[in-house]
Amino acid sequence: xxxxxxxxxxLFARTVRAVLERRCAPREVRxxxxxxxxxxxxxIGVTGLLVPEEHGGLGLGAGALVAVAEEAGxxxxxxxxxxxxxxxxxxxxxxxxxxxxxxxxxxxVGAAVPAVRLAGPGTAPVAHAxxxxxxxxADGDTLYGRSAAEAYIHPAPGVDPGRGLAYVDMSMSPDGLxxxxxxxxxxxxxxxxxxxxxxxxxxxARAMLDLTVRHARQRHQFGRPIGSYQAVKHxxxxxxxxxxxxxxxxxxxxxxxxxxxxxxxxxxAMAKVFASDAADLAARSCLQVHGAIGYTQECDxxxxxxxxxxxxxxxxxxxHHRAAxxxxxxxPAPAPPCP
Amino acid sequence: MxxxxxxxxFSVTEEAFRREIRDWLARHVPxxxxxxxxxxxxxxxxxxxxxxxxxxxxxxxxxxxxxGGRGASLVEWLIFEEEYWRSGAPGRVSQxxxxxxxxxxxxxxxxxxxxxxxxxxxxxxxxxVQGWSEPEAGSDLAAxxxxxxxDGRRGGWRLTGQKTWSSxxxxxxxxxxxxxTDARAERHHGLTYLMVxxxxxxxxxxPIRQLGGEPGFAxxxxxxxxxxxxxxxxxxxxxxxVAMSTTGDERGLSLRGPGRFLAAADRLVExxxxxxxxxxxxxxxxxxxxxxxxxxWMRAESYRLYTFRxxxxxxxxxxxxxxxxxxxxxxxxxxxxxxATAQRLLGPWAETGGPWLDGYLFSLAGPxxxxxxxxxxxxxxERLLGLPKEPKGSNGxxxxxxxxx
Numbered sequence: 217x218x219x220x221x222x223x224x225x226x227l228f229a230r231t232v233r234a235v236l237e238r239r240c241a242p243r244e245v246r247x248x249x250x251x252x253x254x255x256x257x258x259x260i261g262v263t264g265l266l267v268p269e270e271h272g273g274l275g276l277g278a279g280a281l282v283a284v285a286e287e288a289g290x291x292x293x294x295x296x297x298x299x300x301x302x303x304x305x306x307x308x309x310x311x312x313x314x315x316x317x318x319x320x321x322x323x324x325v326g327a328a329v330p331a332v333r334l335a336g337p338g339t340a341p342v343a344h345a346x347x348x349x350x351x352x353x354a355d356g357d358t359l360y361g362r363s364a365a366e367a368y369i370h371p372a373p374g375v376d377p378g379r380g381l382a383y384v385d386m387s388m389s390p391d392g393l394x395x396x397x398x399x400x401x402x403x404x405x406x407x408x409x410x411x412x413x414x415x416x417x418x419x420x421a422r423a424m425l426d427l428t429v430r431h432a433r434q435r436h437q438f439g440r441p442i443g444s445y446q447a448v449k450h451x452x453x454x455x456x457x458x459x460x461x462x463x464x465x466x467x468x469x470x471x472x473x474x475x476x477x478x479x480x481x482x483x484x485a486m487a488k489v490f491a492s493d494a495a496d497l498a499a500r501s502c503l504q505v506h507g508a509i510g511y512t513q514e515c516d517x518x519x520x521x522x523x524x525x526x527x528x529x530x531x532x533x534x535x536h537h538r539a540a541x542x543x544x545x546x547x548p549a550p551a552p553p554c555p
Numbered sequence: 556m557x558x559x560x561x562x563x564x565f566s567v568t569e570e571a572f573r574r575e576i577r578d579w580l581a582r583h584v585p586x587x588x589x590x591x592x593x594x595x596x597x598x599x600x601x602x603x604x605x606x607x608x609x610x611x612x613x614x615x616x617x618x619x620x621x622x623g624g625r626g627a628s629l630v631e632w633l634i635f636e637e638e639y640w641r642s643g644a645p646g647r648v649s650q651x652x653x654x655x656x657x658x659x660x661x662x663x664x665x666x667x668x669x670x671x672x673x674x675x676x677x678x679x680x681x682x683x684v685q686g687w688s689e690p691e692a693g694s695d696l697a698a699x700x701x702x703x704x705x706d707g708r709r710g711g712w713r714l715t716g717q718k719t720w721s722s723x724x725x726x727x728x729x730x731x732x733x734x735x736t737d738a739r740a741e742r743h744h745g746l747t748y749l750m751v752x753x754x755x756x757x758x759x760x761x762p763i764r765q766l767g768g769e770p771g772f773a774x775x776x777x778x779x780x781x782x783x784x785x786x787x788x789x790x791x792x793x794x795x796x797v798a799m800s801t802t803g804d805e806r807g808l809s810l811r812g813p814g815r816f817l818a819a820a821d822r823l824v825e826x827x828x829x830x831x832x833x834x835x836x837x838x839x840x841x842x843x844x845x846x847x848x849x850x851x852w853m854r855a856e857s858y859r860l861y862t863f864r865x866x867x868x869x870x871x872x873x874x875x876x877x878x879x880x881x882x883x884x885x886x887x888x889x890x891x892x893x894x895a896t897a898q899r900l901l902g903p904w905a906e907t908g909g910p911w912l913d914g915y916l917f918s919l920a921g922p923x924x925x926x927x928x929x930x931x932x933x934x935x936x937e938r939l940l941g942l943p944k945e946p947k948g949s950n951g952x953x954x955x956x957x958x959x960x
Contacts, residue, residue: 217569217630218562219863220871279561429940444943446929449936456940457881464860471561486853542849545824546831553856555563555863 225283236291242516248378249294249347258326266304272324278470282415289419292519294378296344298412303330303352306405310395334406341372346380357399360392376522407484413531414466414491421459421498424520428502451501458494465490472554479551482544485537492534495524573634580642592648593769598726601648605679615677623677629866636814652676652683656731658801663789686718686732694930697743703734711783717776724773725762733794746794750786767916811886813859819893820855838902847896854889877938880931887921894918
């Protein structure tokens, strides 16, 4: 019995953190997606994290994605780290006259910038499509992929400018077709996306908490730091609790996914519920503790607030995943728990 | 370096341990629930059950064999708890002794004290009672006033004062607690950890009826009660350190493992199914509580996962410390949530009573005992987040409490 990130995952996370601390300061986050940063993330293996080794990637799994996505969320990195992993797992399963292989190689070296939509209304904008050069879309169990140049992409407004939302019209023509009857692969990829987004949200929540604790220690009112008041302490204690209890849930989801446990779907859903709820609570409480300064564009908190407002609902919001869990748990044959 | 991978599989030995306790419980758990342990008959019935557990070496699985345990690992102890509560076995009348007092005895007791105190505690022969709170010392435990004066002639201490909210005090035999042995010292200095025989001269116990109606705790009045030196745990004057050593490390883990909440969560899901199917009387709108049932079940599962995370940390040689406060807030609110949801599912039938109502009333105490959740949130904010303490004078220094029922 061992529930913890592996030493390799922790080492990898530290490497990613070092790069992002150098290349992804709040000023740079405000500037949005950066090709140079994507290339640097590619150099340490982030973009090809789940690309099979024979295509130039690291061939790692969900556990590694959790470690990396947490760092992306902590730094508020605008790059499509989770999407790259999701695209890799899907492309690794299809052939499509060598096109999939080319994209996998391009992902691994950071030449491909992916945007992915696996579910949801076809009319909704796609995250990262505004800065992607490659779009992957699942329509039911059918997979389409095109270079951005071949698709009609129109930027859409979004609460988080860093996400690069855009409307995508793939004109589902046969030349964009990658594979049919991929229901299982799409389901698994959506799970991976939910797990990655959950880890990202926890990283974002931790970053907001750190920022807010610093503020609460420095800001004085009535002659003492506001962080010495219980009304402030208890809010932040609840945020820490939500993040700490969500983390093992996310680790478990990655494990169940990698090991194909019967409960993998429910475990991934639970990870997203816990992470979305924890990040929403963090966003709400950290804004409150910051007070008026938190309600401005000049305070860095806004970067993570926007990320959480968007990501908490992406890859299935908490209500969507709760309903899925209820269907399993309260249905005729709930999956046996893991462990 | 040895690559340690995430591994959510119980070992062959652990699975065998699970089968053994599951089989034993299936054969021995009473078919009818015992009367409340806070009634005279129920207290005795629960003691007999503890004796039964002890004879089969299931009472204190994690203790060394020489004191009646099996030297079980932390994971095996968690497995024991899961199986124990799943089987519907009786509550543990000896829990204050075996979970809250015994760790201090193991850490600070002399060999003679361990041999004298631990086996009868594990066998349910001596039920231990808490002696922490006083009328003027609740959350602020270091404000306690009950004092012990040196009796050099007889070789011991004479106690005078009053303890309150002493769980199991109504029928229990012996009390552990903190007493002020240095009248000049203040706050957490000059305190001594003592064991008190409740049958001794000068002890008066006044039972206190709880919300549910039974006297689950009591006031204990001490009027010049003699305690021999042999019943001092640790050094005189070091009582605070002795008491705190056992509240910090494994607070949540030892007092409330995930097993009991998992069992309650599974019963809640079963209740939902039965009410929805019209097989059990309850609300006519069970669908309205679908999310609440799912949330309560998920929180129980997450407490289990958090515990496995903690066990991994301990196995890696890390200490748990103030994280136990996160545990305590979480399990107490989880327990409340589970039972409140069940009560809502029962709808108009909830007020007619039964195990869910009993459990609900019990769970309402969770955020209060073992250190109130307000104190725990202060600990979390100050020790884990590094937020500043309140300036002195507004509430002085706080001492976290470890107390359970």
